[in-house]
Amino acid sequence: MAADEKTQARGEQVAGKVKKVVGGALGNESLKTEGRAEESKGDLRAAKEQAKDAIK
Template identity: 60%
Template sequence: MAADEKSQAKMEQAKGKVKEAAGRTVGNERLTAEGRAEKAKGDARQAKEKTKDAFKH
């Protein structure tokens, strides 16, 4: 389960980066903001998983 959560976090971060870059390229602030939000969600999920790993060992 943890590996699945980690890969999902990486996927969210990557999708967020792509959306943010696309939004900047076309000048769409909403898309840029969505990308930032998705990237932040992935960052938070990754931080949660790292915290869980730290307490396991």
């Protein structure tokens, strides 16, 4: 289960980064903002998994 969460976190981080870069290149602020939010969501999920691993 933890591997699935880590994979999902990484996927969110990558997708968010791509949206952020594409939004910036196109001048699309809503896409850029959406990318930042998705990247942050992935960062939080990854931090949660790291905390769980540290407890083990």
